[in-house]
Amino acid sequence: MSLFYLISFLLFHPNYCATKKYTNYTLYRGVPVNKSHLDFFNSLSEMFDVNFWTPPGSLYKPIDFVLAPGDKKVFLKMAEEYDVYLSTLIADVQRAFDMQRVKSYIRRNLGSFDWNDFYRINDIYNWLKDLKDKYPEFVKVESIGTTYEKRPILAVHVTLPGSKLRSKVIVEGGIHAREWIGPCFVTYMLQQILDSPKSNNSNLKDIALTYEWFFVPVLNPDGYEYTHTNNRLWRKNRNNEYGVDLNRNFDHAFGTVGVSFSHYEETYCGAKAFSEKETIAMSNFVRNHSNHLEYYLAFHSYGQAMILPYANTRAHMENFDTVAAMAKQAADHIALRYNTRYVYGTAYDTVGYVTSGVSGCWVKETFSVPYVLTFELPDRGQYGFALPNEKITPTCIETMDGVLSLLKPRTKIYDKLRHEHRGFDDGQRTKFLDKLVILFNVCLFVIARFD
Numbered sequence: 001m002s003l004f005y006l007i008s009f010l011l012f013h014p015n016y017c018a019t020k021k022y023t024n025y026t027l028y029r030g031v032p033v034n035k036s037h038l039d040f041f042n043s044l045s046e047m048f049d050v051n052f053w054t055p056p057g058s059l060y061k062p063i064d065f066v067l068a069p070g071d072k073k074v075f076l077k078m079a080e081e082y083d084v085y086l087s088t089l090i091a092d093v094q095r096a097f098d099m100q101r102v103k104s105y106i107r108r109n110l111g112s113f114d115w116n117d118f119y120r121i122n123d124i125y126n127w128l129k130d131l132k133d134k135y136p137e138f139v140k141v142e143s144i145g146t147t148y149e150k151r152p153i154l155a156v157h158v159t160l161p162g163s164k165l166r167s168k169v170i171v172e173g174g175i176h177a178r179e180w181i182g183p184c185f186v187t188y189m190l191q192q193i194l195d196s197p198k199s200n201n202s203n204l205k206d207i208a209l210t211y212e213w214f215f216v217p218v219l220n221p222d223g224y225e226y227t228h229t230n231n232r233l234w235r236k237n238r239n240n241e242y243g244v245d246l247n248r249n250f251d252h253a254f255g256t257v258g259v260s261f262s263h264y265e266e267t268y269c270g271a272k273a274f275s276e277k278e279t280i281a282m283s284n285f286v287r288n289h290s291n292h293l294e295y296y297l298a299f300h301s302y303g304q305a306m307i308l309p310y311a312n313t314r315a316h317m318e319n320f321d322t323v324a325a326m327a328k329q330a331a332d333h334i335a336l337r338y339n340t341r342y343v344y345g346t347a348y349d350t351v352g353y354v355t356s357g358v359s360g361c362w363v364k365e366t367f368s369v370p371y372v373l374t375f376e377l378p379d380r381g382q383y384g385f386a387l388p389n390e391k392i393t394p395t396c397i398e399t400m401d402g403v404l405s406l407l408k409p410r411t412k413i414y415d416k417l418r419h420e421h422r423g424f425d426d427g428q429r430t431k432f433l434d435k436l437v438i439l440f441n442v443c444l445f446v447i448a449r450f451d
């Protein structure tokens with residue numbers, strides 16, 4: 001092949017020269033304070049090549065979006081005419097992405113995987129396999145399905161030795177490809193559970209022994225890898241060139257609100273519920289472990305919110321108040337560490353829009369799972385998806401504080417289960433202690449009376 005053909009091939013062959021760069025693309029934030037502002041932001045995608053990081057919702061909710069260099073001048077002129085509130089969050093998005101360091105994992109050297117760096121999908125998967133080899137008696141790694149690009153979707157099952165099991169926790173990460181901090185946190189949480197026997201955090205130890213754990217760190221491995229190789233802002237899976245938003249494809253109020261039926265939109269929900277290999281795999285996996293499933297936690301970014309079901313309505317349904325009280329406590333725990341502030345409530349309460357086909361909503365409704373939460377991890381838009389490396393560890397530490405607060409066994413729902421496993425439950429233990437205290441007091445009385 002001559003040099004000319006080689007250059008032409010690299011320039012024009014989509015698979016070899018497809019890395020999209022965002023040099024001089026700018027991340028703006030607009031805050032609509034009246035209906036005409038909201039209409040203006042809603043119409044942006046008709047006029048410009050706009051990429052929403054947080055889409056238009058209700059009044060006063062910030063809208064973050066990226067514009068191409070060629071569109072900025074016209075846009076800024078229009079924004080002035082509409083008199084919208086506008087600020088620049090990141091002047092050059094590519095520069096922010098270039099600061100996100102991606103490290104390689106060295107096989108069979110578990111210490112070379114850390115939470116100071118981001119990793120490609122094969123490195124995350126190799127680390128998971130090495131964990132299984134290191135702890136064969138209590139870590140299982142299985143593929144729960146295969147993606148369009150023939151990658152396995154790996155799930156990790158952990159039951160610690162000496163566990164006094166009462167119920168199950170499923171942790172989902174990486175359903176949206178560009179939200180890199182999600183898989184970081186899920187792998188961190190897995191590591192924390194595995195390290196808990198050596199930890200001096202008695203709360204962590206106790207919680208780690210209380211549940212059977214299931215982690216799916218990267219539910220959308222094709223999309224995740226594509227953000228490393230082709231387009232850092234990819235969100236969907238890789239079904240065809242357009243992809244489907246997997247967190248709009250679950251069979252809960254499918255296709256009703258907050259989705260698009262247009263292939264190339266970011267929130268394209270697919271032709272029907274569970275049309276995608278990844279959502280089919282996850283739904284089967286959850287169904288297989290739905291017996292005594294107590295918690296379903298999903299990790300996204302960004303926005304610092306804990307989102308409670310249901311996403312398709314403004315109503316507070318079922319045990320909303322109970323879970324909201326738990327979320328408040330978790331938010332307080334998170335804030336104690338580095339003063340990171342979370343909001344909590346339904347999608348409408350927190351991010352300002354309703355949506356449908358969401359994984360957690362389907363899990364809660366289908367299997368009556370009591371505690372379902374979707375986390376929008378940090379930040380609030382200073383870096384957005386371009387969260388720098390030095391934020392990974394603090395984010396993981398503070399989020400773990402919040403998660404431990406949520407997972408603290410607290411309900412009577414599972415007392416029966418606990419009774420079966422532990423011989424006697426907390427209620428009986430309390431009664432026993434009460435009797436001991438009475439007996440002690442009687443002895444004291446007798447001694448004092450006849451002294």
Ligand SMILES: [Zn+2]
Binds near residue numbers: 176301
């Ligand atoms: Zn997301």
